[in-house]
Amino acid sequence: MYGNLVDRLKADSLDIKALEIYFMGETVFHYDVGNNQRYPVYSITKSVTSAAFSLACSDGLMTAEIPLAEFLPTRDKNNMSRDFINMPIRRFLTMTAGEYPFRPFGDNWLKTSLSLNIDFSDATFHYSNIPAYFVSAALENALGEPLITYLNRRLFEPLGIPEPPHSISPEGYFYGATGMSLSVSELAILGKLYLQKGLWNCENIIPSKYINEAITPYVLTNKGDSYGYFFRVGDDHFSMVGKWGQRCIVYPKYSLVIAYLSHQPERSEELYCKINNFAHLITAPNTSQ
Numbered sequence: 001m002y003g004n005l006v007d008r009l010k011a012d013s014l015d016i017k018a019l020e021i022y023f024m025g026e027t028v029f030h031y032d033v034g035n036n037q038r039y040p041v042y043s044i045t046k047s048v049t050s051a052a053f054s055l056a057c058s059d060g061l062m063t064a065e066i067p068l069a070e071f072l073p074t075r076d077k078n079n080m081s082r083d084f085i086n087m088p089i090r091r092f093l094t095m096t097a098g099e100y101p102f103r104p105f106g107d108n109w110l111k112t113s114l115s116l117n118i119d120f121s122d123a124t125f126h127y128s129n130i131p132a133y134f135v136s137a138a139l140e141n142a143l144g145e146p147l148i149t150y151l152n153r154r155l156f157e158p159l160g161i162p163e164p165p166h167s168i169s170p171e172g173y174f175y176g177a178t179g180m181s182l183s184v185s186e187l188a189i190l191g192k193l194y195l196q197k198g199l200w201n202c203e204n205i206i207p208s209k210y211i212n213e214a215i216t217p218y219v220l221t222n223k224g225d226s227y228g229y230f231f232r233v234g235d236d237h238f239s240m241v242g243k244w245g246q247r248c249i250v251y252p253k254y255s256l257v258i259a260y261l262s263h264q265p266e267r268s269e270e271l272y273c274k275i276n277n278f279a280h281l282i283t284a285p286n287t288s289q
Helices: 002-011 044-058 074-079 089-093 109-114 130-143 147-159 184-195 208-214 268-282
Strands: 016-023 026-032 039-042 180-182 238-242 246-251 256-262
Touching: 002 016, 002 026, 002 268, 016 184, 026 184, 039 044, 039 238, 039 246, 044 089, 044 130, 044 147, 044 180, 044 184, 044 208, 044 238, 044 246, 074 109, 089 130, 109 130, 130 147, 147 184, 180 184, 184 238, 184 246, 184 256, 246 268, 256 268
Parallel strands: none
Antiparallel strands: 016 026, 016 256, 039 180, 238 246, 246 256
């Protein structure tokens, strides 16, 4: 049944690079044309930044209600408006901190992003890479070390994931919004960690309290779902999502994780819908596998 999914996707010209399914406590299907090659996962990087934020909260270094500006360099205060200075981190995590350009720019992303004329009274959902970049910069300053170093020690190494390729801003911050590459198995591992409420091999990597905060639906998006802390949240699942057909979908009720990597610039939503429909097919009562 699982292999037929790949065949059906190919028949619809929705070719995928890799697919892994974890169901009821075991990996039931693995398909990968690249022998577990790492591929760009684009905005799934945001969910990794969300994990770093959850870890920093568990370490007592941050909360979602503290203004993000408290963790930015003092030298940049002159570029911050009063409204920005008072803006809690939660607004950036949920993409409700105003309407920014899609990505940061210039020789110093922090300086140029802080200088933008933003209506901070607008608390509706506006998707952009800049809020995730801000959170990443704030994390590095709160931690006092490169964010990738912290992620390696607190997240990747306990999960058995070697340091993944990632992007750095011109001024040296972990980008936090995009630029990471992962294999489908590594992506599935992240999904399993969230399915298991932060537990991995009997180790409490991320306390369940912060997992629950990250996947709570805080705001409606323009795609018919909701948004948590850099997670897409649906009716019975939540997802880490890359822009062109990379996704890890977690269905807590069904103990199911589906991770896949693709390159579908025009049809990524169609691919997601087909895989989501397949998920509900295999979890339906009396389904033969």
